Amino acid sequence: MPPILVFRLLRGTFRWPVKICVATTLVSYILSVITGNCSQVDRIWTFMPTVYTAYYALLPLWPRSPPLLLWPYTPEVVNPAFTQRYSPRALLMLGLVTIWMFRLSYNTWRRGLFNLYDEDYRWAIFRKQVPRWFFEVFNFAFIAVIQNIILFLLGLPTHIAALQQPEQLSTSDYVLAALALVDLLVEFIADNQQYSYQTFKHEGVKSDKQWPGARIDWTPRDVQRGFCTRGLWAWSRHPNFLCEQTFWIIINLIPLVAPESPKYDLPPTSMAPIWPIAPALVLCTLFFSSTIFTENISLSKYPVAYRAYQSRVAMFVPFLTPVWGLWLKVLGKKEEVDEIIYGQNTVEHTKRD
Structure with missing residues (x-):
């Protein structure tokens, strides 16, 4: 990143969010080392995008200098045109992201993932698949640093909206x-x-x-x-x-x-x-x-059933699922695959499934 871009990021409306991003990165990484649990970022994922969104949507609310450490503020260098009134578009986005936060936080809470020692099962599996030194580097570079940067990026759309000043x-x-x-x-x-x-x-x-x-x-x-x-x-x-x-x-x-x-x-x-x-x-x-x-x-846990699931149901886009079903019908495999995936008759499964 060019030095002039870094300087501009730190002196304008990005100054406080960048400080928070650095702080959450360090805290989440240190906690992951202390607890031996790499899912610390997962716990702040539920609300950090809302924090960044709220900062940009509420720019006129913040003081010009922070009264406390890490308190949100709007630097003097920020154009007063953006701090004298609220952008209705940014406020709308804040409302939507807040609803998103409540949904995700509720789902995280009922699954017990707010516990500092509860870790995403995928990290435990990945830890066993790679050398210890590689996982430690991965923990810092990707899990702590990159994921916190992604959380920071999720606030950028509201930043753009905050600089737009529509009447309605x-x-x-x-x-x-x-x-x-x-x-x-x-x-x-x-x-x-x-x-x-x-x-x-x-x-x-x-x-x-x-x-x-x-x-x-x-x-x-x-x-x-x-x-x-x-x-x-x-x-x-x-x-x-x-x-x-x-x-x-x-x-x-x-x-x-x-x-x-x-x-x-x-x-x-x-x-x-x-x-x-x-x-x-x-x-x-x-x-x-x-x-x-x-x-x-x-696939490693359910090789037969999950492979059939992959052949019948689209990964993301549901409109492709009927197409794949039609293709399986052409191949003469649809009834067999549907029985594996959707069938309700109790059957004896071998260990391979």
């Missing part, structure tokens, strides 16, 4: 906000269906306190299969991941498709045009690579 919201704002709310609702349903399935799988009982959309009559065959294939999961192998990426793509688009031209608190360099789409690109790349790793783990 436009049609695109209302349309994209409605799509974002629908997306969050679908993601909430996907989370609930997965939680309902996992509860039945591990406890063997159906809870009477399930959210609407997750009241599925699970069977012993579902448990034998080992993973959820009903509800939204019959159409997408990762409907929650699809919705998560879609939500941040929508957030990214809100200030970019608005009638007002995007404004940046950046010097005029060749890098400037890629900044507005960086959050969506980086997040989708992260989710895709993470999904590949997750599916490799599932």
Whole structure:
């Protein structure tokens, strides 16, 4: 990154967010070393994007100098035009991201992942697959540093919106906000269906306190299969991941498709045009690579059933699932694959499945 760009980032509206990003990176890494648990960033993932979003959406609220260490503030060098009144677009985005935060925090809480010693099962598996020194480097470089940078990037769309000063919201704002709310609702349903399935799988009982959309009559065959294939999961192998990426793509688009031209608190360099789409690109790349790793783990546990699931149901986009079903029908394999994935008759499974 050119020195002039670093200087401009630190002197303008990025000064406080950069300080917070550095602080959360150091704290999460130190805690991961002390506890032997690499999921410390996962616990702040639920609210840090909202913190960055709130900072930009509420720029007029902050003092010109911090009264306390790490207290949010707006440096004197920031253009007063952006600190004298609130941007309705940025406030709308703050509202959407806050709803996103409550959904994710609730799902994280009920799964017990706010415990400092509860670690994502994937890190434990990855730790066994690589040399110790490599995992320690990976823990610092990727888990601590890069993921905190991604959290910082998720606030950039609201930064752009905060520098736009429309008198009122436009049609695109209302349309994209409605799509974002629908997306969050679908993601909430996907989370609930997965939680309902996992509860039945591990406890063997159906809870009477399930959210609407997750009241599925699970069977012993579902448990034998080992993973959820009903509800939204019959159409997408990762409907929650699809919705998560879609939500941040929508957030990214809100200030970019608005009638007002995007404004940046950046010097005029060749890098400037890629900044507005960086959050969506980086997040989708992260989710895709993470999904590949997750599916490799599932394949090792359920080689026959999960391979059939992959051949029948799309990874993300549900519209492809009927196409793949049609292709399996042409090959004469659809009935066999459907029985493995959706069948409810109890069967004896071998260890390979």
